[in-house]
Amino acid sequence: MNNLITYQRTLIGKEVELGFLYVPAEARTELPNENAELNVLLPNAKATNGHSYNSDHNRIFGLTSFYRGNNLIAGSIIEVEVSQEQIKIKLNNIEPVLEDDEEEEDENFIDMSGLSSQMKGNIGEDWAKEIILLYSQGLLNVYKPVIDDRGIDREAIHTHLFTSKNPF
Known part of the structure; x- marks a missing residue:
């Protein structure tokens, strides 16, 4: 049975800099347990492109030109749909989804993505x-x-x- 998992992701600096997308635990159930080539459908694309997936680090690689072409930076929000057939990334009019008990992001947030x-x-x-x-x-x-x-x-x-x- 094929499930569709949808989530929002706030990109961190290292993702944008190195051109990868981290896949959280809830979405990994639909992905292979070993390294593989995944079909990724990017916004405004008519067909999927093959992108490498590293199952050890839970990352989809090859997104540098996509990030740069859409002027995405650390803190940009994307929406991701994960199924066994493809990964679909959306950009249009995305507002962050807040949990009922979740407060607005603290202004004193420290971005540690630049640290080794x-x-x-x-x-x-x-x-x-x-x-x-x-x-x-x-x-x-x-x-x-x-x-x-x-x-x-x-x-x-x-x-x-x-x-x-x-x-x-």
Whole structure:
């Protein structure tokens, strides 16, 4: 049985820059479980075009010229219809759909799409370090190893192990 899944997507900077479209979990049920060529129908096109789909990263590639040709930028909203036969992208008069309890987008939204994976990892590690320090109330100390030869990003050491009475 073929289902049609429709959703709206607000594009992020990396999607526009690199020319891909991320496919959310609810739409992946209609897509193959392995890398494949998908039929994509773009606005004002008379026929579908083949676009590569990466199932590991859930991305449809080859949309750079479409984004540029339609002056799409980070924050642009597109509507996507996903079925087993094709992916259809729409642009005309799209208004964001708000959930009943969802409020308007916060003006202080931080676009992290320009950050590298390493930068995002460092932010996450620092956040985890602060949580460990806060909740341990001084019983744990967190440091980053100078040499990372074991693949360990952060280590928490119980400070009572390093007292003058302990020979270590």
